[in-house]
Amino acid sequence: MTRTRRIKDHHAEGRVFTRRTVIAGAVVAVCFAILIGRLTYLQVMRHDYFADLSQGNRIRIEPIPPNRGLILDRNGVTLATNQPTYQLELIREQVPDVDTTLQGLVDIGLLHPDDIARLHRVIRARRSFEAIPVRLQLTEEELARFAVRRQDFPGVEIQPRLTRFYPARGSAVHALGYVAAISEEDKAKIEETDYAGTTLIGKLGIEGTYETELHGKSGFQQILVNAQGRRVERLGLTVPELSRKEPTAGNDLLLTLDTRLQKVAETALGTNRGAVVALDPSNGDVLALASTPAFDPNVFTRGLAVGEYNALITDVNRPLLNRALRGTYPPGSTVKPLFALAALEYGVVTPEQTHFCAGRWSSPGYGRVRRDWKPEGHGTVNMRKAIATSCDVYFFDIARLMGIDRMAAFVSKFGLGAPTGIDIDGERSGIVPSTEWKKRAYRQKEQQVWFPGDTISVGIGQGQMLATPLQLASAISTVASRGQRFQPRLVKGIRDAVTGQTRELPPITLSPVLLADPAGWEIAIGGMIDVANAPYGTARGAAAKSPYLIAGKSGTAQVFSVASNERIRKAGELAERLRDHALFVAFAPADAPMPKIVVAIIVENAPGGGSAFAAPIARKLLDAYLLTPEELAAQEAKRAPTPVATPRGD
């Protein structure tokens, strides 16, 4: 080829281009013809086949809900499991008339008339082809009743489902929480595809806080359904391949709770309103967490009728309230060991320095004359004896010497006035009063002023000071372990549903309380040992014939008024509601560098008033945890005839 430079020939190029464009146009036409041919094949010639596939012989994708993880106590006892039950589900598009169908279900006694309005709302909110549970947990008899009338209810089907079951009924319900129908608020928080087919979601407690661990992920399966939407094995000419994606089960949770101890706590509280928290001071494990009255969480899984739910929330004893975490009480004398430690830390007294208690206390500028709980006084007391006898006068004095802000700063180090950080939601902070706090708490200037008299009340755990039973247990646990602090926890391990491996969660250490002179711990603990063991101790009966050394501190919280929402009308009941709350904190063995258990007990409006009622509960818990069954039986035999309670002690 000769290398001549070709010259652009515009006309020739134009002709070539036009030719090519025509070819392109032809190709386009041919391709469109092929497309329309293909469409004709699909939509005309094979229309019946595809219409059959899409209509008569439908493949429905059905979600497979995952198995919810189990909840086990520290010894492997099952606290929450899953039980097969049957429920009624409705698919709107297959129901000829929703009103008639629901009314029909009411007529045969499967639905309550009160539920109709709610169900209508739910049915309208969901898509027409979604299966909506209208009635959970059918009994055998109800199942039979529906089965014989099944043909009257197209679009309503019995579905086997696993539901949550709590074998111990109301035991530990405030720690466990419960599961209930998924609400609209819940929906905003969850990934809906992971919850396809799931009807229940964790509310409160472990079930609520650990929802993501427990739930798992839904799977899917294709099923063959007939024109009515009912599942069939095979219908028509074609049986398409059906596929299935397995759900991922939720993880099991291993709790720190000891079911045996939990039962002892609940039995001891009996029909009283109150709370018990037991902690392992060496790692923050919550061994027992009881709040009475309790409720049976199983009722929520079967769906509560409106009336039942209202009864539960308006009950004057407030069974839904978790008193261990959300009940805030004046800690009373149970915080005296902490203020004693504070006095040593700030050097306002020495342990051996004595005060004379004549049963009354006053100081210029500190308001009215204060009376000790013991009218005749305790005589000459040093720090240890002041704790043992719970001498109010001594603590009025050291409160005056320290001033409120130093007291507040010191007890805050023990976690009072702030959530403990326990691994379930809803905990309240309580109040550690201080001049700063009062400024934040009140809007009006004149209310923000801190009066010296306020300081004196706080000195004996009264005034505006408030703490939850969990906070008290945690603070006393820090005393028992000589300053070590752990975040209280209910879950100690997570067992992976897929691998079966248990992941142990390490205890969460908090910054310890360090004293300038660690000998202070022994003074405070000594005082608490004397409470339970010395002849002048306020709870000297509590430790009677104990094979291990108990340290404790009693307390009384005065009830000034009755909350107005606790609608109490009968005069007799009002008197009961004005009785003092009884408190008791204890730990044992007190002579060990690291005691094994700490308990905090509160009994609201305790019979007889005062700590006399709470101390024996502590003893029962300590015995149950520290003694072998044989030792326990022997002790019961020995102790039975003698009454444990002291006449009166604060």
Next chain:
Amino acid sequence: MSANFDSSTHRTLTLTARLLSALHLDGALFAGLLAICATGLGIIYSAAGEDVGMFLRQGGRVVLALAALITFAQVPPRFLRMIAPWLYGLGLLLLLIVMGVGDIGKGAQRWLDLGIIRFQPAEIMKIAMPLFCAWYLHERPLPPSFPTVVVLGLAIAVPTAIIMEQPDLGTAMLVAVSGALVILLAGLQFRYIVGVGALVVGSVPVLWSFFMHDYQRQRVLTFLNPQSDPLGSGYHIIQSQIAIGSGGVFGKGYMNGSQAQLEFLPERSTDFIFAVIGEEWGLIGLTTLLLMYLFVIVRGLYMAATAQDTFGRLVAGSLSATFFVYVFVNTGMVTGLLPVVGVPLPLVSYGGTSMVTLMAGFGILMAVHTRRSLRSREL
């Protein structure tokens, strides 16, 4: 009365014609595009399960795309020719940047985030590629000589390979096609066409084993036998054919497609929207839509044939033909004629980026067409 009406109609028509010519728009093409967009919006409302939010978002994108069309229609083709090589260079540079970022991020990286706007450089390439090829051929004698074809072949291959690596097979293919069509329309001799064809066939095994991702290979295998993977990409093909086939001649009615409304059909508002139209509006609906597309394509090719210089001709021809490839690859995929390649149904599928690029392309097409007389006077 009737005379009045006629005169007012006439006035309106004249006004519209004046407005169109002032904006350098082609009335017929513009009307065809509007009809397709309107059909698309209608079906998206149904396919998205009556989701007003999605409908409004898509409506917003249509407005944005039309703005792009009008903007590009104002740009003189001469200016486009001038910046063509620079635009191509910029597109290539951005692709390389994205590839670098992607290597660090270790995932599919197609987007370039400029803080304010995020876009895919591959979209620039869809426009820059035909402009560049047409610019390169504009001054050279046609049919293109062998060295010219080699240079352009490389210019097409490099960005295509980068986009394929992103991995975005659909866009890579469209970019390559838009360049290749320029060369074909320029009068590439048939011996080259046969040669390149043989090269492509020969490179398939190489592409298969070195360049294609597992999911792409899977798609091709599934295309050959959809039942082999009924829950994966085979599921798309099976379900979309059930949707189209069950629609029949007249369809099941708007918003009544059980396949689409019951969510059996995956990606029903994006890549598989053609099946929703087939199910709800039947053969009649699909044929009508295809005729709208055919009208736009033929009008585009006619505008290309009447363009007065090489650059305008080639650009207009390539853009129209690429639009056809777009339509055919999507509809072929949905009807089971072609393997599943992620190409949306142009101007109808939910999503904005490709719509803006396409409309910008049509803007260029109109700019070429409406400035003919101006050009001839210059010549």
